[in-house]
Amino acid sequence: MEGNELDRLDETLICPLCGAETRSLKQYRVMRWCVFYLIGSIWQVKVVRACPSCMRAVIWKSALVNLVPANLLWLLLLLPWSMILTLMTLIEGPSRAILEGVTPSMVVAREMQGRELKMGRVLAVVALIFCWIPLIGLVLGAMAAWTNWRESGWTRPVSLVALSLSVLFHLFLVALFVWETIQFGF
Helix, strand or coil: CCHHHHHHHCCCEECCCCCCEECCCEEEEEEEEEEECCCCEEEEEEEEEECHHHHHHHHHHHHHHCHHHHHHHHHHHHHHHHHHHHHHHCCCCCCHHHHHCCCHHHHHHHHHHCCCCCHHHHHHHHHHHCCCCCCHHHHHHHHHHHHCCCCCCCHHHHHHHHHHHHHHHHHHHHHHHHHHHHHHCC
């Protein structure tokens, strides 16, 4: 550790939730809400900064609030996550984010930079979902591939996969049509 981090280990900080002084201020991501609906899920996390006892209260309140809406995901993800975070609150000293001087608002700002809704991303996902629909899937796949051709992230390969699947599906339909024409003599 650098000298600055060693100094911060001995520093007494104030819990933003209860106002108590602590040498073990924690900052973790906690599930705000989660809904699991068998074919997918949606969720939102929040970044919480608190003393260990307040952090444990926030963690378990969040876990209990999400018990019913998260249903299966609660058992598979939220419960283990809550248990791990609870164990992490038992470690002496501030959490890494506190030592690095990362505030909750800085975390949110950093995450929002990469989550802009861009047309290329939307087209890539929509093209992949609808690649099996005749003509529409082919058009969406072509639009997604064209829009994301120069992208370096995940959107280009997903667009190309969607276009390829759509082309393969259309070739299958043409082959099926030709086979039926030959078979039944239309």
